Amino acid sequence: MPPPPPSDRVNWPSDFGCRFIVFVDTEEEFDWAAPFSRTARSVRAIAALPSMHRRFIDHGVAPCYLCDYPVVADSAAADTLRSLIADKGVAIGAQLHPWVNPPHDEQPSTHLSFAGNLPPALEVAKLDALTRTITDAIGAPPRAFRAGRYGLGPRTLRLLAERGYRVDTSMRAFHDYSRAGGPDFSEIAPDAFRTEERQLIEVPLTVVYTGALRRHGSRWHRLAGHVPRGHGLLARSGLLSRVPLTPEDVPIDEAMAAVRLAVDQGARLLTFSFHSPSLVPGNTPYVRDAADLARFHRWWTELLALLARLDVRPASLDEVIDAADRVT
Secondary structure: OOOOOHHHEOOOOHHHOOEEEEEEEEOOOOOOOOOOOOOOOOOHHHHHHHHHHHHHHHOOOOOEEEEOHHHHOOHHHHHHHHHHOOOOOOEEEEEEOHHHOOOOOOOOOOHHHOHHHOOHHHHHHHHHHHHHHHHHHHOOOOOEEEEHHHOOOOOHHHHHHHOOOOEEOOOEOOOEOHHHOOOEOOOOOOOOEEEOOOOEEEOOEOEEEEOOOHHHHHHHHHHHOOOOOHHHHHHHHOOOEEEEOOOOOOOHHHHHHHHHHHHHOOOOEEEEEEEHHHHOOOOEOOEOOHHHHHHHHHHHHHHHHHHHHOOOEEOOHHHHHHHHHOOO
């Protein structure tokens, strides 16, 4: 993905301030080390969402739940989601996991786990099935989208705009998935920008380079990738770390340092993200046991306290869209 021209960057209105939004990849549980399978469709972990949701609401945070097909096709999970959106500002978006999203006209594989690699007609059919199922289950069409595994393709943004989506958050800033057959976002910065005739707002996942080499972080990170354990050596030396804003595999001290740096550098919108199955130990590599889950919750407690001290206020999906619509 080439970087957007400066004219497409969203210049947030002055009264927007510095804000943050939380996206939750709301999805089925599956073995992350196993081949992609259509049979891994359990959504039992959705039952843990209301407790985490209440923690967010108590801090004024209205999450956007990016739901995939097994979640919204399950009646109990859909009931849970409908109860969550009763709170002001909470939104339901879409997340496309091709291997569990009908129609099932392909053989699941790593390459086709990136929806943008699907045959054009099949990508359209899967997106339409997901959008329709969310609309039927929730009672309103989704306005935000994330491609599972960040698997945007050359047609995806146009398809989203044609279907009335307003926000895409499929780009993970400064990350490259091309070795696995996915897209390369290494030239995408965390700043929001307009795309597809300016109808669609791209809100990349916030990633911050920290350390002495951060000013040329993408270049040094790319070079370190050609050296065995190069990224780890740079991070341990304090020279360069690439820090996504997520509690999954990112220590709280690194996340807090990244937030402080982003705010100091003038960031206007920070995006945080995690996977819903992480709320139950044993579902993801990030939360394997009760101790990991306790660390997960402490991460959010400390992070939300820091954001409050820095006067970085939460934003709902509607507030993000409305603010972007007020500027050109």
